[in-house]
Amino acid sequence: MAKIRGAVTVNTDRCKGCNLCVVACPTKVLLLQPKEVNNRGYHFAYMAEPEKCIGCASCALVCPDACIEVYKVKIEE
Amino acid sequence: MDVNDILKPENRVYKKPTLLNDNHMHYCPGCSHGVVHKLIAEILEEMHAEEIAIGIAPVGCAVFAYNYIDVDWIEAPHGRAPALATAAKRLQPDKLVFTYQGDGDMAAIGTAESLHAANRGENIAMIFINNAIYGMTGGQMAPTTLLGMKTSTTPYGRRVDLNGYPLAITNLMAQLDGTCYVTRQSVHTPAAVRKAKAAIRKAFENSLQGKGTSVVEIVSTCNSGWKMTPEQANKWMEENMFAKYPIGDLKNE
Numbered sequence: 259m260a261k262i263r264g265a266v267t268v269n270t271d272r273c274k275g276c277n278l279c280v281v282a283c284p285t286k287v288l289l290l291q292p293k294e295v296n297n298r299g300y301h302f303a304y305m306a307e308p309e310k311c312i313g314c315a316s317c318a319l320v321c322p323d324a325c326i327e328v329y330k331v332k333i334e335e
Numbered sequence: 336m337d338v339n340d341i342l343k344p345e346n347r348v349y350k351k352p353t354l355l356n357d358n359h360m361h362y363c364p365g366c367s368h369g370v371v372h373k374l375i376a377e378i379l380e381e382m383h384a385e386e387i388a389i390g391i392a393p394v395g396c397a398v399f400a401y402n403y404i405d406v407d408w409i410e411a412p413h414g415r416a417p418a419l420a421t422a423a424k425r426l427q428p429d430k431l432v433f434t435y436q437g438d439g440d441m442a443a444i445g446t447a448e449s450l451h452a453a454n455r456g457e458n459i460a461m462i463f464i465n466n467a468i469y470g471m472t473g474g475q476m477a478p479t480t481l482l483g484m485k486t487s488t489t490p491y492g493r494r495v496d497l498n499g500y501p502l503a504i505t506n507l508m509a510q511l512d513g514t515c516y517v518t519r520q521s522v523h524t525p526a527a528v529r530k531a532k533a534a535i536r537k538a539f540e541n542s543l544q545g546k547g548t549s550v551v552e553i554v555s556t557c558n559s560g561w562k563m564t565p566e567q568a569n570k571w572m573e574e575n576m577f578a579k580y581p582i583g584d585l586k587n588e
């Protein structure tokens with residue numbers, strides 16, 4: 259069976275740490291950086307559990323600042 | 336498979352629309368305005384309408400919309416966007432003309448302009464961000480504010496005897512002969528974002544086809560004005576706003 263794997267990038271300068279992508283992700287891939295902040299002082303989002311990403315783009319759709327790019331591959335097994 | 340093997344240009348399925356430029360948007364974290372800006376940029380790009388689109392920016396938090404979406408804009412005085420849109424569309428009928436208005440703009444100071452433009456059936460799309468509050472000026476009550484809702488001018492909650500009833504202006508628009516498409520959407524979940532995008536696209540196409548006035552209300556959050564986190568605001572909107580402002584088409588001709 260073909261398996262879907264995904265990955266996202268977060269534009270950390272644009273990110274405002276609103277957490278809406280974290281909530282929208284069905285597989286709990288994303289979290290906000292607990293300590294690190296960007297140049298505006300926001301705790302930006304990152305892939306805490308990248309292996310769980312299915313490339314569904316839910317995070318990117320709800321992001322108000324268009325920070326997230328989504329990548330997706332089909333792996334034939 | 337390593338993440339870096341996935342992160343290749345040929346595997347990309349979603350990116351920031353090019354028409355949404357690199358300027359940092361001034362909106363509060365989690366504000367619905369950002370999501371709607373992104374959708375407008377995506378749609379205009381997909382329609383190849385970047386050269387024929389004219390947006391009319393409001394007064395309200397979206398006053399700087401023209402700094403973010405890279406098409407032609409006119410900045411209107413508070414509430415007057417539909418009047419400017421009328422002029423723009425009548426002078427240049429081939430253009431895709433849309434207004435972007437808050438609930439203060441549409442349902443308070445600009446009620447006359449908004450209802451009459453819709454009643455005249457101007458061939459424009461009106462994008463209406465209803466967050467039930469005056470976001471920009473510090474969270475005062477708007478005509479759209481829900482009963483019992485606390486704002487800076489109704490600190491104990493909106494009361495009928497003092498403040499009257501919440502105004503569902505989109506319902507009025509749907510009654511007017513000049514409107515062809517009136518719908519109410521939201522952008523708080525991935526599915527809602529997809530539906531809102533389809534609605535805005537339809538409204539834009541109606542403007543080009545000269546079908547009459549389209550109104551797309553986006554029931555929105557103003558987490559700062561509501562004094563909640565973005566996540567709480569989305570939940571509060573689902574539980575409270577949707578009862579007064581139910582999601583769905585009001586008119587589709």
Ligand SMILES: Cc1ncc(C[n+]2csc(CCOP(=O)(O)OP(=O)(O)O)c2C)c(N)n1
Nearest residue numbers: 394395396413437438439440468469470471
């Ligand atoms: C003629 C005029 N009257 C009043 C104001 C003050 N004012 C600025 S924004 C605003 C309300 C904005 O609320 P809304 O349209 O709902 O937009 P939001 O900020 O919530 O997106 C008001 C009353 C103004 N700028 N001009």
Ligand code: SF4
Nearest residue numbers: 283311312314315317
């Ligand atoms: S693409 Fe889907 S699975 Fe991957 S991080 Fe975003 S929401 Fe989660």
Ligand code: SF4
Nearest residue numbers: 273274276277279321
């Ligand atoms: S939704 Fe966007 S702005 Fe909000 S935390 Fe996620 S990446 Fe950052």
Ligand code: SF4
Nearest residue numbers: 362363366396470557
């Ligand atoms: S005040 Fe409200 S509407 Fe304005 S940017 Fe902040 S959250 Fe958005």
Ligand SMILES: [Mg+2]
Nearest residue numbers: 437438468470
């Ligand atoms: Mg408002």
